Amino acid sequence: MKTRVIRAALAAVGLGFGLWGLWLLLGAVEPPALIRLPLWLGGAVLADDFFLVPLTVTTGWLVTRWSAGPDRHRTIGAVRTTFLYVGLTTLIAIPLLLRQGKSANPTVLPRDYLRDWLLLEATIVVTGAVVFLLQRSRFTFSRSRASSGDIGGR
Amino acid sequence: MKLPAPPTEKSFPSPLHHPRVATVIGRWLGLAVTICFLTGLFSHFQQDTPTWLHIPSRPSSLYRVTQGLHVLSGTVAVPLLLAKLWTVYPKLFAKPPWPPSRQAVTTILERLSILVLVSALALELFIGFLNTLQWYPWPFPFKETHYALAWIIIGALLVHLAVKLPLIVEHWRRTPEPVAESLPPAITGLSRRGLFRTVAGAAALVGITSVGQSVPALGPLAVLAPRKPNIGPQGLPVNRTAHDAGVTGIGPDWRFTVKGPQELSYTLEALRQLPQSRSELPIACVEGWSQGGRWEGIRVRDLLRLCGAPEGSRVRVVSMEKGGFYATSELPPEFADDPLTLLALRLNGDELALDHGYPARIIAPNRPGVLQTKWVHRLEVLS
Numbered sequence: 001m002k003t004r005v006i007r008a009a010l011a012a013v014g015l016g017f018g019l020w021g022l023w024l025l026l027g028a029v030e031p032p033a034l035i036r037l038p039l040w041l042g043g044a045v046l047a048d049d050f051f052l053v054p055l056t057v058t059t060g061w062l063v064t065r066w067s068a069g070p071d072r073h074r075t076i077g078a079v080r081t082t083f084l085y086v087g088l089t090t091l092i093a094i095p096l097l098l099r100q101g102k103s104a105n106p107t108v109l110p111r112d113y114l115r116d117w118l119l120l121e122a123t124i125v126v127t128g129a130v131v132f133l134l135q136r137s138r139f140t141f142s143r144s145r146a147s148s149g150d151i152g153g154r
Numbered sequence: 155m156k157l158p159a160p161p162t163e164k165s166f167p168s169p170l171h172h173p174r175v176a177t178v179i180g181r182w183l184g185l186a187v188t189i190c191f192l193t194g195l196f197s198h199f200q201q202d203t204p205t206w207l208h209i210p211s212r213p214s215s216l217y218r219v220t221q222g223l224h225v226l227s228g229t230v231a232v233p234l235l236l237a238k239l240w241t242v243y244p245k246l247f248a249k250p251p252w253p254p255s256r257q258a259v260t261t262i263l264e265r266l267s268i269l270v271l272v273s274a275l276a277l278e279l280f281i282g283f284l285n286t287l288q289w290y291p292w293p294f295p296f297k298e299t300h301y302a303l304a305w306i307i308i309g310a311l312l313v314h315l316a317v318k319l320p321l322i323v324e325h326w327r328r329t330p331e332p333v334a335e336s337l338p339p340a341i342t343g344l345s346r347r348g349l350f351r352t353v354a355g356a357a358a359l360v361g362i363t364s365v366g367q368s369v370p371a372l373g374p375l376a377v378l379a380p381r382k383p384n385i386g387p388q389g390l391p392v393n394r395t396a397h398d399a400g401v402t403g404i405g406p407d408w409r410f411t412v413k414g415p416q417e418l419s420y421t422l423e424a425l426r427q428l429p430q431s432r433s434e435l436p437i438a439c440v441e442g443w444s445q446g447g448r449w450e451g452i453r454v455r456d457l458l459r460l461c462g463a464p465e466g467s468r469v470r471v472v473s474m475e476k477g478g479f480y481a482t483s484e485l486p487p488e489f490a491d492d493p494l495t496l497l498a499l500r501l502n503g504d505e506l507a508l509d510h511g512y513p514a515r516i517i518a519p520n521r522p523g524v525l526q527t528k529w530v531h532r533l534e535v536l537s
Contacts, residue, residue, distance in 0.1 A: 003319060010316035018270070018309025021302045028298035036293045044276035045269065052236060053243050057166070064343065080344070081352050088233050088356050089363065092378050095284055104288045104398070105509075107391035109380050116377035120363065 052091075059083055074135045082128030086121055093117045166244040169331065170349050176241045177325040178350060182357070183234040184311070186227045187275070191308055193224035197440055198301055200522050203486070211492040214519030218438035221522065222368030225442025228282045229364050229378075233356040235275060237349075264317050271310035278303045286441040287380045288393075367443040381443035387507035390437060390445050393523060396508040400476035401529045404513055410497075414461035414535035422513050425499060428452045433494045439523035449517045451498035454533070455491050463535040466491070471516050472532040483527045484536070485518065494519045497530065 029037065063083060067076035096113045103109040199207055200217065251258035278300065285296050315322070331346055344352070366376025370383040386392050396402070410425055412418040420428075431453050438444035458467055466487040475481040489495055495518040499506060506512040511528025518526065 003323075007316040007319050010312045010319070014309045014312025014314075014316060016309065017312065018306050021305030021307075021309060024302035024305060025299065028302060029294050033294035037299070040292055040294075041273035041277050044280060045273045048236070048239055048272065048276050049243075049246060053239050056236070056240055057243065060168070077344070077348065081355070084352060085356060085359055088236070089359065089378065092229070092232065092283070092360060092364075095287055095289065096378065096380060099287050099289050103380075105392055105395045107381070107386040108288055110382050110385040110391075111377065113377075120377050124359075 056084070056087070059087070071136075074138070075132050078128050078132040078135055081131075082124060085124045085128075089120055089124065090117070093120075161247045163244045163248045165247065168343060170344060170346065171241055171244045172346075173321050174325040174329050175346055175349060176238065177322050178346075179234060179238045179241055179353060180322070182353075183231060183238050186231040186234055187307065187311065190224055190227040190231060191304055193220040193227070194301075194304055196220050197224060197522060201440075201525065208488075209486070209520070211489045211495070211519050214494060215436055215438075216520045217522055218368070218436045218444040221438055221440060221442055222365070222444060225282075225286060226361060226365050226368070228279055230357045230361050231275075232279055232283075233353065233360055235279065237353040237356070239272070267310050267313045267317065271307065271314055274303045274307045274310065278307060286443075288441070368438075370445055379443070381441070383443055383445035387509050388447075388501050388504060390447055390501070390510065391439075391443055392509045393439055393441070394475075394478075394480075394528075396512075396529070399473075399478065399529065401474050401508070403508060404474075408513070408531070410514060410531055412457050412461045412533045412535070414458065414463040414467075414533075416461045418457070418461050422499075425452065425497075425514065429456065430499075431456075431493070431496060433496050433498075433517060433519075435494060435517050435519055437517075437523050437526060438521075447517075448502050449496055449498040450500035451496040451514065451517075453493060454485065454495045454497055454516070454518075455493065457497065457533060458490060458535065461535065468536040470534040470536055471527045471530055472534065473527050474529040474531050480524050480527065483516070483525045485516070489518045489521065492519060497533075 025037075026034070060080070063076065063080050066079075067073055093113065096109060097117060100109055100113045197217070197220065200209060203209060251261045281292065281296060281300060284290070285300070290296055360378065362372070362375060363378040364376055365379075366372035366374065367379035367381040367383060373382050373384060376382065381391050383391065404422070408422060410420045410422070429452070430450050433449045434446060435449060436444045436446045454469065458469065463469075467490060468487055469485040469490045471483045471485060473481045485495065495516070497514050498511075498517045499514055501507070501510055506515060511530070514530045515528040516526055516530055
């Protein structure tokens with residue numbers, strides 16, 4: 001009963017806020033722009049649901065398939081995380097790279113974003129590789145202990 | 155040839171597409187969105203203050219913190235939103251309810267609310283980030299759309315919470331992870347804890363590589379931020395240059411005037427002869443970057459006293475800027491009276507650079523950069 005009241009209240013307040021936002025939108029944006037806004041909203045959903053997420057799902061699937069090989073299950077974490085972080089930081093860097101040199105004034109986008117992006121990706125990949133090597137050596141170590149356990153641990 | 159069947163909810167074998175995972179990542183995303191919304195609301199009210207609201211002039215760096223948080227939480231929300239969408243992705247392929255029933259109508263309404271939430275939030279984060287680059291490739295006005303979408307997002311989020319409340323309550327605390335049946339995916343697949351660490355790491359990575367635009371000490375690391383706080387004339391970035399504002403400098407007949415009970419008029423030299431004060435105040439921009447500066451100039455409250463303005467006067471600041479929404483600004487009484495508020499003539503030991511508002515600009519505590527009017531040539535006492 002209590003949950004029902006809370007849910008109804010949340011929904012009512014949410015609906016109110018949403019309608020208020022819609023009202024603001026209708027008041028502030030001219031009709032020609034207002035007509036094109038849903039295209040942008042739809043585009044945002046398409047970009048997420050039919051590009052970015054399928055890309056992660058597919059990459060995840062490929063990486064998991066790769067990991068079925070011998071000795072790979074200890075290092076899969078480093079590989080997966082490296083892919084993910086490279087992808088994510090690149091996604092955020094894309095607008096910066098596209099607008100480099102076209103900014104409103106020299107204090108906007110003042111860096112060499114191509115160089116910095118390459119440095120960032122290199123850092124992520126090198127860190128990933130270090131973790132990969134560490135995990136692999138730890139694996140070898142624990143496997144040797146495990147195998148010694150097989151013969152009685154002595 | 156037979157086409158492959160479209161995926162269904164069951165096509166995604168990872169046990170991480172689970173309500174517990176959605177609940178945890180949803181909490182993080184919800185926190186980021188809430189911080190972003192509240193700080194955004196504060197910024198909106200700073201620029202468009204409703205009559206019932208009183209904004210104090212202290213703490214002087216409040217806006218610097220809130221707006222830095224606004225952009226930071228929005229940027230960090232990008233990986234969180236992607237992780238959340240990934241977790242619930244199989245739901246996209248859930249069978250539409252059929253045949254029509256009351257339950258079916260509820261399901262359709264729920265899905266519509268999610269469509270509103272996802273589309274508005276994704277677009278909001280996208281246009282917000284591009285705004286920090288001052289890039290506007292869309293056909294609608296940024297500020298108004300960004301503000302209206304924020305309310306739509308919060309509304310849709312509350313509706314979403316209302317719909318999912320039983321599921322959220324059920325999975326609020328840790329639940330046992332399902333034990334996988336086959337070995338390789340069980341070992342190689344990510345555990346929940348592993349996923350949470352990875353997502354938190356992604357959010358931290360994005361945060362660390364962008365927060366430096368608001369925290370100068372981390373500036374060198376801010377490789378994903380469109381600003382570096384110490385780059386610009388006199389070590390301070392610029393949003394609107396003198397060229398963009400149509401200001402070319404001043405001639406010998408330039409006068410600064412104060413319109414109050416008495417009318418005052420000064421040459422630049424005369425302004426320099428008035429008692430000068432110092433303020434250490436940041437320029438904190440709506441785009442999230444900020445940088446501190448050492449400002450020198452005349453206290454606005456001293457000028458108001460000189461012209462005989464009554465206590466608690468509101469002041470209109472008029473720029474030489476041609477047109478534009480920010481050619482004038484208003485100082486509410488508390489800001490005009492604050493001893494830190496200056497008609498600044500100097501910055502970091504030198505005369506103001508033209509792009510920073512030469513010959514005179516307003517600098518006040520706890521204010522968005524767009525209201526720190528540059529190229530000021532008149533103050534008008536309003537009440």
